[in-house]
Amino acid sequence: MTEPIRDSLPGMLARAQAGERRATGRLLSIVERGGEPADALATLTHPHTGHAHVVGITGAPGAGKSTLTGALAASLAAAGSRVAIVAIDPSSPITGGAILGDRIRMDDIVASAHERIFIRSMATRGQHGGLALAVPGALRVLDAAAFDVVVVETAGVGQIEIDIVAETDTTVVVLNPGWGDAIQANKAGVMEMADVFVVNKADRPGTDDAVRDIEYMLDLGRPHARTDGHSAWRPPIVCAVATEGRGIDTMIDALTAHLAHLELSGGLTERRTGRLDNEVRRRVRQAFELELARAVRADPTLLAAVRSRRLSPADAAQLLADRVLR
C-alpha cells in the first residue's frame, strides 16, 4: 500500500474521474488548503465542468437535512448516478453537538449504501481562503470528477447558508410540520432561495398546516426571490419521511423538473455565469484585503493619527487607497 509522495494533478483528476475515492479526497484537500496548488487545480478542472447538477439542501437544524440527503443520494445512486455530498459542518459552539449528531446519523445510512456515493465534510472556519472560495473550488473538482449530482448540505439558515446556496443550480429548503411559522423563517432570506420545498417528518401532525403556510407565502409572492430562471417556476412542495425513504422519488422528480426548467428557460446558464463572475470578484477582493492589511501594518502611524483626531478617516482612506490601488 505505498503511494508516491507527490502525485500530478492531472493524474489525480483522471483517477477521480475513474471513481477512485482517495484521489477525489486528495483533490478536495488541495482545494481546502488553498494557495497556488488550489489555483492550479482550478485551472485544470474548470474546462471539465458544467455537467453535474449541483443541489443545495438547507433548512433549520433538526429538520432532518442529513437523513434526507442520505436517502436522496442512496436513491439516485441506486438508479445509476454518481453522487457526491459536501456537508458543510457548523463551526458554532452552540449548535455543534446537535449537528454532529445529524452527521453521525447520515453516515450510518450512507455507510450501507452505494459505491457511487462520495461524502466529504467541510468546516466553516479556519480554512485558508475561507469557505467562500473553498466551496466553489470543491464543486468544481466534483463536477470535473464526473459526478452526476453534487449535493451541498448546509447546517442552518444564516448568511453562510445563503452564500452557499447561491453556488447551486437547485436549492431545496427543508421544513418540518410544527417547525412553525414559515413567515418567520422567511426573514432569514432562505425561504426565498427555495426552488423546491420539502416538508420532512410529514408523518407528524401539522403537515397540512406547514404546506398551507408555504403555499400562502408563495401566493403572496416572493419579492426578493432569485430572478434568474425563476420565470414561471413555482417551487413544488414535497412531503417526505426521510427516515423511511418516503417522498424521495417525488423529491427527485422535483429536482429533475427544476433542472429541465432551468435548461429550457436559460436560467441554468444565467445562474452558472453569475456564480463564476462572483467567484472572480471574490478572489480579487481577497487579494485586495491582503494588500490592505499589509498597508495598514506597514504604517501604524496612519490609524493612530485618525484615533487621535489629527487625520480624518476620509483622508486616511485616501492615503491607503493611493498605496494599495493602481
Next chain:
Amino acid sequence: MTEPIRDSLPGMLARAQAGERRATGRLLSIVERGGEPADALATLTHPHTGHAHVVGITGAPGAGKSTLTGALAASLAAAGSRVAIVAIDPSSPITGGAILGDRIRMDDIVASAHERIFIRSMATRGQHGGLALAVPGALRVLDAAAFDVVVVETAGVGQIEIDIVAETDTTVVVLNPGWGDAIQANKAGVMEMADVFVVNKADRPGTDDAVRDIEYMLDLGRPHARTDGHSAWRPPIVCAVATEGRGIDTMIDALTAHLAHLELSGGLTERRTGRLDNEVRRRVRQAFELELARAVRADPTLLAAVRSRRLSPADAAQLLADRVLR
C-alpha cells in the same frame, strides 16, 4: 430671510454648534450626498468629536422604538441636554408602511417637545456611498455640533441594524412582552449587541416572562457578545411603558451607568477606536470596488473567457488583481 447660495463649511459648523437647526440639517445633507464635500466635512468635523454619547436603539418593528426614542429625548432635553435623533428609515417595501406609522407617532410626541431636540431621518437605500459611510459621517457632524446625546434608531433586526449598532457607544435592544422567544431573536445576532434591554409595553401580560427569558439568556452567556468594554457588564433590563413615559428615568440611569462603565474599563476608547479603524477600511474598500467594476467593464472578454471555460476564475482574478492593485 435671504441666505447665501453657498456657505462655508466652518461657518455652517459654527452655527450648528450654536444650536441652529438649519445649519445642522444642511451639514447632514452634505454627508448624505457624499463625494468630496462630505470628505471635506469629515476633515473639518473629526477634530471636534468624541464628546457625544452615541446611543443605538434597535428591536423588532412594532416594539415601540420610536415612542421610546421620543420619550427618552424629551426627558434628556428637559434635564438640559442637547439631543439629536437619527432615524434610519426602512427601505423594505414590505415593512415600509408599519414603520412609517411609527415615524409619524414619534414626530407627534417630539413636535411638542424641547427646542434642544433635533431629528433627522436617513434612508437605507439610494444614497451615494451607502448608509455604511453616511451613518458615521452623520454621527461625526452631530458630535461636532455639540449634541450631548445622539440617538440612532433603527427599523428592524437585520444586518443593517447590526452594522449601525456597531457605530454606537451604547446599544439598547427593545423587546415587548409576548413578542416571544428571546432565544429566537438571538439568532439575528442583535440580542448579543445589547448593553441595555428595555422591555417596552410592560403594562401588558407576559412582562415577567420576557424579563425571565432575557435573564436566562444572559445566564447562558453570550458567546458572540461584543468583547470590548463588556468585562463585568451585565446588561440591565428596564421595564417601560413609553407611551406614558414610565421607565424612562430608569432607562437614562442605565445608559449613564453603561457610559461610566465604558469610561472606567477603557471600553469607550476601544469601541471608538474600532469604529474609526473600520470606517477607514470601509472607505478604502469602496474605492477598491469602484476600481474593480471599472476594470471588469474595461475588458469584457475576461469574464467571457471564464464563462466559456477557456480561463479559470483563479487566473482571471489574478489578471484583474494585477490591473487594480499595486
